[in-house]
Amino acid sequence: MRLFILPSSFQGEEMVRLEGKEYHYLVRVLRKSEGDSFNASDGKGTLYYATVEEITPSVCTLRVQRRGPLERPFPEITLFQCVPKGKKLDLVVRQAVELGVSRVVPVVSRFSVPRWDSPEEKIKRLRRIAKEAAQQCGSLEVPEILDPLPLGAVVEFFQPKEPERLGLFFHQAPLARTTLHQYLSIYRKAVALVIGPEGGLAKEEVTSLEEGGFFPAYLGPSVLRTETAPVFAVAAVQIILLERLAWKLHQEP
Amino acid sequence: MRLFILPSSFQGEEMVRLEGKEYHYLVRVLRKSEGDSFNASDGKGTLYYATVEEITPSVCTLRVQRRGPLERPFPEITLFQCVPKGKKLDLVVRQAVELGVSRVVPVVSRFSVPRWDSPEEKIKRLRRIAKEAAQQCGSLEVPEILDPLPLGAVVEFFQPKEPERLGLFFHQAPLARTTLHQYLSIYRKAVALVIGPEGGLAKEEVTSLEEGGFFPAYLGPSVLRTETAPVFAVAAVQIILLERLAWKLHQEP
Incomplete structure (x- = not known):
C-alpha cells in the first residue's frame, strides 16, 4: 500500500473510526499496529498523514492530519x-x-x-x-x-x-x-x-x-x-x- | 477471423486435412462451406490462400496456394x-x-x-x-x-x-x-x-x-x-x- 484510502464518509475529522471491511484490510491484511503511520487520501485529491491510535477487536481508530492538495500532473x-x-x-x-x-x-x-x-x-x-x-x-x-x-x-x-x-x-x-x-x-x-x-x-x-x-x-x-x-x-x-x-x-x- | 492458422504439421503441401479441433473451429465455429476461400498462414511468416475443397462429417480438406512471405513492419x-x-x-x-x-x-x-x-x-x-x-x-x-x-x-x-x-x-x-x-x-x-x-x-x-x-x-x-x-x-x-x-x-x- 502506498496510500490508504479513508472511508467515503470521512469529512475531514481528526479521528476516524474504521470498522468491518476497512478494519479487516488495515489490521488483518496490512497488519498495522498501534503507533504505525502512513499516508492516506480522502479519495478526492487531498493527502493526509494517518497514525493508528487504538485497535480493539472490531474498531481501529486513526488520527489524521491534513497534508494539502495532491498535485495532478496529467490531464x-x-x-x-x-x-x-x-x-x-x-x-x-x-x-x-x-x-x-x-x-x-x-x-x-x-x-x-x-x-x-x-x-x-x-x-x-x-x-x-x-x-x-x-x-x-x-x-x-x-x-x-x-x-x-x-x-x-x-x-x-x-x-x-x-x-x-x-x-x-x-x-x-x-x-x-x-x-x-x-x-x-x-x-x-x-x-x-x-x-x-x-x-x-x-x-x-x-x-x-x-x-x-x-x-x-x-x-x-x-x-x-x-x-x-x-x-x-x-x-x-x-x-x-x-x-x-x-x-x-x-x-x- | 482475419487469417486462419494452418496446423503445425503443415509443410507446404497443396492439400491440407483438418480433423478434430481444427475441423471443429473451421466448420462449426466459423461455418465455412465447400468453395469458401480465405487467407491462411503457416504460423511461420508465410501467407497462403486457402479454399475449402471438401467437408465430410469429420474431415475438412483445404487446397492452399502460397502467396509469399509476410512483411514484418516492426521490430x-x-x-x-x-x-x-x-x-x-x-x-x-x-x-x-x-x-x-x-x-x-x-x-x-x-x-x-x-x-x-x-x-x-x-x-x-x-x-x-x-x-x-x-x-x-x-x-x-x-x-x-x-x-x-x-x-x-x-x-x-x-x-x-x-x-x-x-x-x-x-x-x-x-x-x-x-x-x-x-x-x-x-x-x-x-x-x-x-x-x-x-x-x-x-x-x-x-x-x-x-x-x-x-x-x-x-x-x-x-x-x-x-x-x-x-x-x-x-x-x-x-x-x-x-x-x-x-x-x-x-x-x-
Whole structure:
C-alpha cells in the first residue's frame, strides 16, 4: 500500500473510526499496529498523514492530519467503455484504474450486450474494484465509476469542443487522420477515450461522435478484444503524456 | 477471423486435412462451406490462400496456394515475463499476443513463485492461448512461447549488446536514465522487455541485467500489478514504434 484510502464518509475529522471491511484490510491484511503511520487520501485529491491510535477487536481508530492538495500532473482521462459481455468490464476497470484513468463511464451502444441482472449491484461492484485498484497502485484519487450512459449522450456529457478538451474514439478501421502524438502535442486538461463493444461502433454512431467533436484514433492493424483495446488506448495516451518533454512533432502542424 | 492458422504439421503441401479441433473451429465455429476461400498462414511468416475443397462429417480438406512471405513492419518484441502467481500468465500471454509480441519467455526469478503442478501442461496451455489470440486478432505469425528460463540466462539468451538489439527491464523505481522515446528513436531489429514478478526484481538481478546490457525503463509512478505491467510496457513500445514517423526527439542525444 502506498496510500490508504479513508472511508467515503470521512469529512475531514481528526479521528476516524474504521470498522468491518476497512478494519479487516488495515489490521488483518496490512497488519498495522498501534503507533504505525502512513499516508492516506480522502479519495478526492487531498493527502493526509494517518497514525493508528487504538485497535480493539472490531474498531481501529486513526488520527489524521491534513497534508494539502495532491498535485495532478496529467490531464484527467475519462474512459467511455461500451459495455462488453460478462465480467470483462471488471478487468477493464481494474486495469484502466492502474493505468491512471480518473473516471470510467459504462456506455450502452447499439452493439453492446449489457445483460446485467442487477445494474445497481454491478455498478457497486465496479466501484469496489476501482477503489481496491487505486489503493493497490498508490493512486492519488479513487476514480469515479459513473452510471451507464447511452452512446448518444456521450458528446453532451463530455463536450469535446470546449477549450482544453480532447475527445478520441478508437476504431478498428484506420479512419484516423493523424497520430496520437499529434493529438496530444497540445496541452489538454481533459482527455476522453471512447472504446466500442465486441461488435464495434455502428456507422451512425461513428458519424455522431465525429459531428460532436470526437476524433478517430488508430492503434494499428491488430484486431483487439474489447478488454484489451481500452488498456492499449490508455497505456498509449499515458506514455505519450508521461514522456511529453522528450519528443516533439516531426512536422509541426 | 482475419487469417486462419494452418496446423503445425503443415509443410507446404497443396492439400491440407483438418480433423478434430481444427475441423471443429473451421466448420462449426466459423461455418465455412465447400468453395469458401480465405487467407491462411503457416504460423511461420508465410501467407497462403486457402479454399475449402471438401467437408465430410469429420474431415475438412483445404487446397492452399502460397502467396509469399509476410512483411514484418516492426521490430520483433520478446517479452521476458517473470512467472506470476496462479493463472495470471494466461492473461499476460493473451494480451501480449494481441498487442503484437513475437515471443513470450516465462522467467524464473528470485521472487517469482512458479508453483506449476505440471510445467509441460502449463506451457502447452500457454501455447494454445497464444495460437487462439493470434488467430483472433489477425496476427501474421503465431508467437512462440518458450520453456521457462532462469533470470540469470536472459542476457545470454537475448544478447542485448549485439547490434540492432535493445533490451529493457521495467522497474518500479525510476532508475531509467532516459525515455522510451529515446531508446526507440534508433531502429532496432529486436526489442526485449523484462518484467519482474509480484515481488519485483532483486537488487542483484537488476545489477546483472544492467551489466549484461539491459537498460532500465520507467512507466510512471503507478504501482502496476504483474499482469498489467507487461501490457503497459508492450503497448507503450508499440505506440511509439507505430507512430515513429510522427515524432522526433526534442533534443538529439
